[in-house]
Amino acid sequence: MVDLETRELEYFVALAEELHFGRAAARLAIAQPALSKAVRRLESRLGVKLLERSSRHVALTRAGEALLHHGRHALNAVAAAADKARQAGDRQAHLRLVIKPGGDADLLSGLLAAYARRPDARQVDILFGGATDRADHVRDGRADVALLYAPFDDMTGLDHEVLAVEGRVAILPQDHRLASRAELSLADLAQETLPRWKGVRWTGAPEGLEGPEVSDAAQVTQLIRLGRTVAVLPRSLARPQHPDLVYRPVTDAPDSALVLAWSQTDRRPLVASFVAAALEAGVLR
Incomplete structure (x- = not known):
């Protein structure tokens, strides 16, 4: 089994990513001759050629490409292990x-x-x-x-x-055709324009007409007030209630x-x- 030092692996990964001894040495804050010596020592220890070098060009061999791929993962694992150890041992951790x-x-x-x-x-x-x-x-x-x-x-x-399971409510403008109802069903909302939540998959709400993309409740509230959309939200996210809007339970919407x-x-x-x-x-x- 070949013993690899973390520092040597860091040197090689930096050089393999930069493909330039000067830039890699500057990135590592070491002298260029020290970097060259470390890489040659690593090649000798592994018994393979990692780099093709010329006066103007540095390229990875197949062995070098393999070491770069796995070396990145190894360095990330070492960093993660150190971080987890610090967290576990820190009695003052928040x-x-x-x-x-x-x-x-x-x-x-x-x-x-x-x-x-x-x-x-x-x-x-x-x-x-x-x-x-x-x-x-x-x-x-x-x-x-x-x-x-x-x-x-x-x-x-x-x-x-x-923590809690709750039903959903529809949020509508005061002059909406459904605003006078005490409660609603998904079928009532089937033809309504509904917002598209950025980064959110389908959630069991009615599949209405495709509406504007939104990322937070404040945007939804403004668009509902303008009559551009209606929304179906978990009950707790529909608070505080805006005086210009009406809130009606959707009796058959899946719970959140x-x-x-x-x-x-x-x-x-x-x-x-x-x-x-x-x-x-x-x-x-």
């Missing part, structure tokens, strides 16, 4: 929770209070995400946990617990769920304690 503004169904204060009572509680940093990017915050490590809405948000790679989500690979006590606080406090229902 828990980062990403939410959509107003997207907590009035449950967040109770959840935070329940967590604060735990002996291992840490400071909770609240991050605000957009309508569709909060799951990505958890997947790429910007946040530890998230409040998401199913089936709107993509749960790929995430575990979750349901507010969920607490975290990465499937995250087994840190920091995250487990936060989820346990919600379970023990009876916040989940």
